[in-house]
Amino acid sequence: MRPSLRLELAAALAVGILLAAVPLLIPGNITLLNLGILTFLYVAQGVAWNILGGFAGYVSFGYAAFFGLGAYTTALLWLAGWSPVLTYPVAGLVAAAFSLLVGAPTLRLIGPYFSIATIGVGEAMRILMLNLDKITGGASGLNLPTVVPSKTWFYFVALICAAIAYAVAAWIRGARFGLGLTALRLDLEAAESLGVRTTLFKNLAHIVSAALVGTCGGVYATYLQYVHPDTVFSFTHSISLVLIALIGGLGTVWGPVLGAAVFFVVQDYLQTSYPSFHLLVYGLLLLLIILFEPGGMAGLAGRLVARLRHASTGSPAAAPAPHAEHGGAPMPRTETERPGTKRTT
Amino acid sequence: MFTTQNLVSVAIAALLTAGLYAVMSYGLAIIYGVMKVINVSNAGFLMLGAFMTLMYSQWWHLDPVAGAVLNLLPFFGAGWLVYKLLVRRVVNSRSARPIASLLLLFALWLVIQNVALAIWGSEDQSIITAYTYKSLIVGGFRLPLTRLIVFAVALLALSLLHFVLGHTYIGKALRATVQDPQAALLVGIDTERISALAFGLGTALAGFAGGLLTLLFSFTPDFGGPFQLKSFTIIVLGGLENFAGVTVGAAILALAESFAVLFMRASLQNVIAYGLLVVALIVMPGGVAQLWSRIRS
Amino acid sequence: MTTALTLEGITKRFGGLAALQDVTVQIASGDITGLIGPNGAGKTTLFSIIAGKTRPTVGRVVCFDRDITGWSAHAVCRLVVCTTHQVVRPFGELTVLENVRVGASFGASGRLGGRTADEEAGDILTFVGLAHRRDSLASALTLAQRKRLEIARALATRPSVLLLDEVLAGLTPAEIQQALELVRQIRARGITIVMIEHVMRAVMDLSDRVLVLNYGRLIADGSPAVVANNPQVIEAYLGETISEN
Numbered sequence: 001m002r003p004s005l006r007l008e009l010a011a012a013l014a015v016g017i018l019l020a021a022v023p024l025l026i027p028g029n030i031t032l033l034n035l036g037i038l039t040f041l042y043v044a045q046g047v048a049w050n051i052l053g054g055f056a057g058y059v060s061f062g063y064a065a066f067f068g069l070g071a072y073t074t075a076l077l078w079l080a081g082w083s084p085v086l087t088y089p090v091a092g093l094v095a096a097a098f099s100l101l102v103g104a105p106t107l108r109l110i111g112p113y114f115s116i117a118t119i120g121v122g123e124a125m126r127i128l129m130l131n132l133d134k135i136t137g138g139a140s141g142l143n144l145p146t147v148v149p150s151k152t153w154f155y156f157v158a159l160i161c162a163a164i165a166y167a168v169a170a171w172i173r174g175a176r177f178g179l180g181l182t183a184l185r186l187d188l189e190a191a192e193s194l195g196v197r198t199t200l201f202k203n204l205a206h207i208v209s210a211a212l213v214g215t216c217g218g219v220y221a222t223y224l225q226y227v228h229p230d231t232v233f234s235f236t237h238s239i240s241l242v243l244i245a246l247i248g249g250l251g252t253v254w255g256p257v258l259g260a261a262v263f264f265v266v267q268d269y270l271q272t273s274y275p276s277f278h279l280l281v282y283g284l285l286l287l288l289i290i291l292f293e294p295g296g297m298a299g300l301a302g303r304l305v306a307r308l309r310h311a312s313t314g315s316p317a318a319a320p321a322p323h324a325e326h327g328g329a330p331m332p333r334t335e336t337e338r339p340g341t342k343r344t345t
Numbered sequence: 346m347f348t349t350q351n352l353v354s355v356a357i358a359a360l361l362t363a364g365l366y367a368v369m370s371y372g373l374a375i376i377y378g379v380m381k382v383i384n385v386s387n388a389g390f391l392m393l394g395a396f397m398t399l400m401y402s403q404w405w406h407l408d409p410v411a412g413a414v415l416n417l418l419p420f421f422g423a424g425w426l427v428y429k430l431l432v433r434r435v436v437n438s439r440s441a442r443p444i445a446s447l448l449l450l451f452a453l454w455l456v457i458q459n460v461a462l463a464i465w466g467s468e469d470q471s472i473i474t475a476y477t478y479k480s481l482i483v484g485g486f487r488l489p490l491t492r493l494i495v496f497a498v499a500l501l502a503l504s505l506l507h508f509v510l511g512h513t514y515i516g517k518a519l520r521a522t523v524q525d526p527q528a529a530l531l532v533g534i535d536t537e538r539i540s541a542l543a544f545g546l547g548t549a550l551a552g553f554a555g556g557l558l559t560l561l562f563s564f565t566p567d568f569g570g571p572f573q574l575k576s577f578t579i580i581v582l583g584g585l586e587n588f589a590g591v592t593v594g595a596a597i598l599a600l601a602e603s604f605a606v607l608f609m610r611a612s613l614q615n616v617i618a619y620g621l622l623v624v625a626l627i628v629m630p631g632g633v634a635q636l637w638s639r640i641r642s
Numbered sequence: 643m644t645t646a647l648t649l650e651g652i653t654k655r656f657g658g659l660a661a662l663q664d665v666t667v668q669i670a671s672g673d674i675t676g677l678i679g680p681n682g683a684g685k686t687t688l689f690s691i692i693a694g695k696t697r698p699t700v701g702r703v704v705c706f707d708r709d710i711t712g713w714s715a716h717a718v719c720r721l722v723v724c725t726t727h728q729v730v731r732p733f734g735e736l737t738v739l740e741n742v743r744v745g746a747s748f749g750a751s752g753r754l755g756g757r758t759a760d761e762e763a764g765d766i767l768t769f770v771g772l773a774h775r776r777d778s779l780a781s782a783l784t785l786a787q788r789k790r791l792e793i794a795r796a797l798a799t800r801p802s803v804l805l806l807d808e809v810l811a812g813l814t815p816a817e818i819q820q821a822l823e824l825v826r827q828i829r830a831r832g833i834t835i836v837m838i839e840h841v842m843r844a845v846m847d848l849s850d851r852v853l854v855l856n857y858g859r860l861i862a863d864g865s866p867a868v869v870a871n872n873p874q875v876i877e878a879y880l881g882e883t884i885s886e887n
Contacts, residue, residue, distance in 0.1 A: 059444055105627045111444045112383050116577055117626050120619035123574070127616050176747050176759075183744045186733040193693060193727075195719040195749030195799055235570070239455070246448070280463070283455030290449045291434055 023152050033151040039264045040158035041216045044165040046244035046256030048212035052205045054250030057185030059115045062122025063241050066095040066210040068233035070217025075142050075227045084222040088215050095214020096207045103206040126233035141228030154223050165212050169253045243282045249298025258297050354486050359603035361492040364499030366595035369554035370576040372547030374591050378523035379543035386450040387551050388569030389457030394555020395564045402472050413556025417549045424548025428541045461566035471563035491560040571615050578622040584632030593633050646671040646834040652701035661687045662858040674835045676849035683855040685838045689805050693725040694718035719749045724796040725805040730788045734781035741780050742798045749799025770794045786817040806837040
């Protein structure tokens, strides 16, 4: 295993342990617990989304569909008498099954078209669920049993979700699967011609990330004790995941973690003053990122590290700046081709 | 419910809406054709067009149609600027990923939408004119005056557009760039300028359509979204680089939506557009134009 | 002599246009076969069909007695065949080593005989002469180096048949000599090679056998000397007026 990867995992473990210790050190702090629960759930989803969006390069604007499906699966099973914890894996499975259904046809589309299609699918799901009132409670939502575990319990469950998502993403990163995803992102045809089963890999990435997001939906439903199509299937939720991953840095495992943290700090800070102001801030942030630092915060960090290393060793730039494994910036600069190599035959 | 009377009136209503749909989507088609960029911020400008028209009517009692026309120039300028300052940086490198421009314009949309929310709040707005509730009775059918006016104006705009694209130098240069950017460069067309022009024109059309929209619908800063997806459905249906196809696509969507309301809930109406979009993208990405050329050959 | 590749009646139509017409040929294992012809003759299309990127409208592709017609590109690669591209397309964001590792991990999967993909990739890089650049980003290489990388990637898939599409295009004469030497060494490893080329002298020097395509048809098939003097071939390249002499 590469030394940088080892370092990353060690750091992640340390952070995880630290976070787990918080409720034990500062017990009963409801605000902190709430913040933690929501942040961890968003971390988990952002990291999961990134498996398809960052690693494989298929940017989906419709992940709320999986979140919502997971939430409703848990809600309905819970109302039917299941213990909530048992519903979580089922929520993940339902989301995964749906992702296979919609993914198989849509993943055949190239980049932007896939993205547009996902907007359509996501919104269609929301409207459909809103109209299936007999099952989903429609516009009034579903109220769930009030007997719930404690906030501390949710804190740890959410942390576990984040940890699992992180572990899965990290494993994929280091494995052959991750290399294949990166290859197909950079050049689908070339990857195919080198033996990468691109269709299989794309769909697998989709299913895995959808399952994770669906599970988070289930946890969210039990935490909130209420589900409504406009909250769990909302386009805003889908956008949040895209933003978290982009701001944090596509293509790295820890980027979305950072992105989720930033996302939440901003949202919490602005929530009180202007409810929709945070979206404006994200929009501006996203603009800046795409124009100047496509690698997001992770990319920025990477460049800073490279500069520091450069400055300390004083070596000429023979080896180019270190990048996150299998590439950092999702939007490479031009490669110039020598004239005369135009395709003719 | 399925009387001939009903069906015909639904068909007419659909056709009248199609005119607006076509104008709304033309801008998207032009920008896509010239730059292969999907302008997701189109929805934002559509919405801004509606709100500016609202402002004109509040400040100067300007009729929405006049407001729509007034939007043309400033929105053209806005589009030009957006291209020069933002889009150009992300689109120029030959191997730049198309997703980058999509995300950039998406970010722009977010900004526009939320600035509008901050300025105007989230309540429903609408413009009432002297003729808002009037209709014309033609051959036993009641046709709302607003729809007729919008249709007429849209038709005029489309004809003008068709003329400009077909018979002016700029129009031809634009179409040439759509067909073959490399060849256009060789022939001496400044494709850079054309791109900026296309973006300006597309945005101008969005602002114009937004103004017209105020005659038919009430609006909030959020309402751009469904229209954006409908526009995209329309250009995919019509064939992505086919300008004539836009009108065909608009007609198809409008008809599908109007007839669907006959046997499903109105709240599900947008699902038609979304469904058609996904199906069209997967099954016939070349749209109606592709089907047409297949039938011919 | 084993037959590495058999093409039977390969025809490819796009709409009303026939890009390839009834191409039938057998390529012997271990040969270097040149594939030449004027622009637009259908050479790259033929490669696409063999490699599994497109299906032929009519015809079969048989590789070492297995019918691979219509197999997907990745399956074809994992079997035995690998193609390089006319316009080189390295994975720019990955290092040279990682690029080759893709080929070794996937194309050659299961056939590495206990070696890791990294070891294999390292060896291949030494073989093609890029070992000193193994940690550079692929986007930082010169054109000649990228061509070598393209070949290295293909070699990492442990192909039995290698299809090279204009590997010499854009190279200086010195670079061409180096590339030719590399091709010879690849053949020495027992790999069957088919090369599309426009650099005539190189192809004639190197090939055991030359195939000539014109307007989608195979118009000549034989040793370089025979093909070079074939009047049909000369006409195809230079036009009809010459034959009036």
